[in-house]
Amino acid sequence: MSDRHHPHDHDGHGHSHHHDHSRDHAHPHPHSHASASLRHRLQHVLTPHSHETADKLDSALESSARGMRALWVSLAVLGATALVQALVVVGSGSVALLGDTVHNAADALTAVPLGIAFVLGRRAATRRFTYGYGRAEDLAGLVIVLTIAASAVFAAWAAVERLVDPRPVQHLPAVAVAALVGFAGNEWVARYRIRVGRAIGSAALVADGLHARTDGFTSLAVLLGAGGAALGWQSADPIVGLAITAAIALVLRDAAREVFRRMMDAVDPALVDRAERALRQVPGVHAVGELRLRWIGHRLRAEVAVVVDGEATLRQAHAVAVDAEHALLHTVPRLTAALVHADPAPTAGESDPHLTLAHHASP
Structure with a gap:
């Protein structure tokens, strides 16, 4: 089953990413953290694998x-x-x-x-x-x-x-x-x-x-x-x-x-810890926010928020989200897809970018 792109709503540098694995990773992503990301991408090239829709x-x-x-x-x-x-x-x-x-x-x-x-x-x-x-x-x-x-x-x-x-x-x-x-x-x-x-x-x-x-x-x-x-x-x-x-x-x-x-969507807590450790090692990820895993039959799906550089461009934030999802796919067994949301790192005096959503929070 192929994953579909969802509309992106970008407020500042906030970025939600649901990667379509039926597409190639060839689209350009200018990186400010190019040197750090190079090692990750070389590992990707040297490790035989595929995330194509047909393979999944x-x-x-x-x-x-x-x-x-x-x-x-x-x-x-x-x-x-x-x-x-x-x-x-x-x-x-x-x-x-x-x-x-x-x-x-x-x-x-x-x-x-x-x-x-x-x-x-x-x-x-x-x-x-x-x-x-x-x-x-x-x-x-x-x-x-x-x-x-x-x-x-x-x-x-x-x-x-x-x-x-x-x-x-x-x-x-x-x-x-x-x-x-x-x-x-x-x-x-x-x-x-x-x-x-x-x-x-x-x-x-x-x-x-x-x-x-x-x-x-x-x-x-x-x-x-x-x-x-x-x-x-x-x-x-x-x-x-x-x-x-x-x-x-x-x-x-x-x-x-x-x-x-x-x-009740229970998962092994050790699996959550493993996923968080993998995300923290992704170049460009400053911190890991809320992470959710759920079983759908005998396959897993993930939702996670990661903190990235607040001054990053949209393409750079998207590249970090791609790398984060990629890391999860390699780390979490039987994971088929991950929805990655990129939040800008807070700066002094800046209001919470999610403040407009506060009134929708559960009591």
Whole structure:
């Protein structure tokens, strides 16, 4: 998706800059700080990279393609795992295995909302959805959290019902094998989802991977229930079912926290510190003002105000803004665009250039 130029409103030397990466950096920028900027530009030339729109679009499509591939592979593996377990549930009557099976099936089905989100995320921005459709991933994360909650309620209901109306578990060796199959399938899927999710910056996919990892350990709990039943402890199976419910509740808490943070535009504070350090090293930047980062799907956008020489020309201020955005693109992982606003350094007796905006500030 290409970034568009926005109208510039210059009051004095104040300058807002949203660079269009579909264009070249070849337009002239006379510099008063030419010697300091030369080193930065030589580094730009000697370091292979590209910020072209096509490259960014390809990167976004590649990320979505990797996410889609992870989803469908996970769906196949967990679907096969749940099918094997379901066959054993029918013959054994184990509610612990039933809870694990339902949870694995629900985990496999979470590929559907995430798949829809990744497909939507590929769509270009419109005049209504000016930032594109990347936030569909956050909605998918919410659906996943609700799915985890529903599976927890079902597992708890089945376990409590079996405690009230005890029944023996049949075919215990088959239950034990099904538990091991559940652990192996979930652990493989967890590693795969977490690795891909972190690589493409998808919080929803990482949350889904953490969910699958917990499912693997709940499968091992089924093994304990089968062992207890083999020793004649009839309540072992439903008690393990309740333990599985507690484990599901824990992963629900972690997943809900991660999705809530993403929906509230939370970012790692260390990432903000890293961006500020990079901006302070840009030639011509005297100070860094307000810096904001936000996730849109699995990509980041930034807004920042930098202080430049008050006597700089419009072209010089624009050049500093370009260099500032360039530094951010190199420093902040998965950043696709930055809106840089250049403020003139204050001089003695000069009024605040933003004074006319003061009455619009939030109380």
